[in-house]
Amino acid sequence: MPKISNKGLSMPESPIRKLVPFSEAAKSRGINVIHLNIGQPDIKTPQVAIDAIKNNTVSILSYSKTEGSDTFRKKLADYYSKHQISIEADDILVTTGASEGLSFVIGSIADDGDELIIPEPFYANYNSFSTAFGAKVVPIVSNIDNGFALPSIAEFEKAITPKTKGILICNPNNPTGYLYSKEEIQQLAALVKKHDLFFIVDEVYREFVYDGKQHYSVLQEPHIDENAIVIDSVSKRYSMCGARIGFIITRNKVLRSIILKFMQARLSPPSYAQIASEAALETPQSYFDDVISAYVARRNVLIEGLNGIPGVKVINPQGAFYCIVALPVKDSDKFAQWLLEDYSLNNETVMVAPAAGFYATEGLGKNQIRIAYVLEEKVLKRAIHILSEALKQYSLNENTAKRILKKI
Template sequence: MPKISQKGQRMPASPIRKLTPYADKAKLDGKKVYHLNIGQPDIETPEGMLNAIKNIDFKVWAYTPSEGTLVYRKKLTEYYNKLGYNITPDNIIVTTGGSEAITISMMACLDPGDEVIIPEPFYANYNGFANQSDIVVKPILSFIDNGFALPPISEFEKLITDKTKAIIICNPNNPTGYLYSKEELEALKELALKYDLYLFSDEAYREFCYDDRTFISPMHLDGLEENVIVMDTVSKRYSACGARLGCLITKNKAVLTAGLKFAQARLSAGMVEQIAGTAAVDTPDSYFEAVNKEYTSRRDTLVSKLNKIDGVYCPNPGGAFYVVAKLPIDNADKFCQWMLETFSYNNQTVMMAPATGFYSSPGAGLNEVRMAYVLKNEDLQNAMICLEEALKVYPGRVVNNEQLAESR
């Protein structure tokens, strides 16, 4: 029988989706499963987007330009320039989801064997995208004890070699919810300029900043115009994950030229999605204000409940809609599967994402899980009751760090 490729063998499974068969089985067994594993918002998609789709009137469902329709790119320019990005439609390549913005950026800027430094834990699919492009991920640990703040620049410099070509940040961060400060971004700017590195900025959660904290993009930093590539998506901003519509933004003309060739190779992003995306830009500020208020409430509920559970610690994130929590467990993968396969409380259980999949360093994240606060407060409260009861009876409960070390 023919064998699959080595790349296929190396491709990591998604920590967000790999336990789905166990969740499906739990539901078939009659259990209610609280889905905290995936960032699928329950917030309604803006009415303007949905109406734009309902009112579509075309006779041919045609290809669009590989870089995206001019109408949509002009509308996106309005959105980004309102944020101070100072771009034109020619600085944008429309992509099939934020995922394609990441892969096109990698392929346009990095050769096989090149290295990219990423603070971890990081969005799990970065590992998969790097594997597809034969790029080497050089992880740099951030720590739950200080809320996953950016590691010291001196630690970045220890990893830089002649193969290092880029740094990737996700701000606000998935999976930790950490929101990078202007000082941290200025430090990354100096590092990128010193070593002539690309700075990839994944900004999928730009709108989700809490406690009056301010979002800063590398696009706001003077002197970094040739280094910055922004990767974005409508998925989270407009609760439109199924639209699969994103974009790549840069002022670097060489990257745009190369990126467009990859965009041409896959032909185009969808027409219907861009029609909806064009309408989305006119979503009133009141929509985001209400969403921000709701997520702030959910964050406060989840973080408060987690930190009241014996042996659990969860920092308070400044953005996105995720937390990473440290649990008194031996192995997050085993625990998350056990929750679905074996445990129930009042015929309910919780699906979480083991944090091991958000690290590249072996052994990291063994006692951590990621949770998405994309459910209503009542459901979050019930989910935390389940989690607390589960930790009381989990066979692999760990009472101290030494016991965790022995379990490795």
């Protein structure tokens, strides 16, 4: 057959989706699979967004502007102003999901072999986006022992080379749930200013912050207008993952003009989804108050349950709706597949995301999984019980195998 590109061959698999065939096979056998692997909330989309699709009077579903509709971008600017962030509609570029936005940003700032410094573990697709555009991820390790706190600025500075184009973080973090403080954002802002780098911050979970904490946006930081880039989305905020509407925000006019060329090549973001997303901006604060209360309750149920399982280690997340869990297993990829292929309890099993795919450093995260607590408390309790019993059985199987090998 014709030769496949090296870039294609090196594209990493998604740790979130690569086990889907095993999940589908389990379902075909009549097993109920509880999905802890993916951040698809079961929270209802705001009715105002659904009604905007149902009741609109569009007669021709035409192209929108490449950068997104004017009214949507103006309302987005109003949304940010309510959060003490002053931006103009022209600072916003609407994309087909945050994923496309981040891809366009990397394509606009990095050439083949250029580097992006990212604290790990990080959202797995950062690896994919970088690979697609020939950029190299330079990881700075954060670890579960100190709650995945931001590594020292000295470690970041040590990693900077002539090839470094920027620093990328997710705040609050997917997959750890870590919330970067104002002081940490300011430290990184000073560093990128000093070395004339871009500072890319994925803020798609900015609404989901717990325990009285406050989210501090890089857009609130003065004197780095040329450096700061925010990636945002309606997917998680309004439980509209299928809308595929995201946005890039930067006050850097030159950068916006470059990104716009990538956007022109894909024509325009989807029109119907922008109608729904614009309407979603009218969602009352009470919606978010209820959603945050639900996530806090779910988080508490999950963390309490996981802490009751022998050998399991987990950190209480401060934001988003994920956590990294260290398990008493050697290889979480094998364990996750075993859960779907060979295990069920009362005709149910759980699907988790092996965490190695959220790292760039080979060998890290091998005994970890990511869990998304986007399901009802009663479902999470069942999932925890299944996971606990599965770990007992898995350990028993491993010990039995060891004894057999010793006899051989």
